[in-house]
Amino acid sequence: MPADSFTDRVKDLLVRIPHGRVATYGQIAMLAGNAGGARQVVRVLHSSSARCKLPWHRVINSRGTISLRPGAGYELQKELLEAEGVEFGNNGRIDLKRFLWSPG
DNA sequence: AACCTGACTTCGG
């Protein structure tokens, strides 16, 4: 498989997300050079998280909430993020103003 | 090659 595909660039970006920060699917897709490819980021996470190679828990949706449904990993992701210092609001939202990762 | 699916995003009501 190609080494510089969109998928591989997504992997590189994911491992660059700093500890205690989060990124959105759309953001990763855009940084990887494929705006609108948010759903592909999901696929990458499936592949890599299955291999326990990437910090999949640091990826959330544009609303600042966890996309996983309760019982399907939601609580796990929340705990992992809180363990890194990410704070959740009463409604389970993360303040993207403070925790969203910026490659700059 | 066509169809299906998914941890999304955006828009309108």
Place this chain on the structure above:
DNA sequence: TCCGAAGCCAGGT
């Protein structure tokens, strides 16, 4: 602010 519908791309079947 919340909900439903439509649009989106790539990999798996």
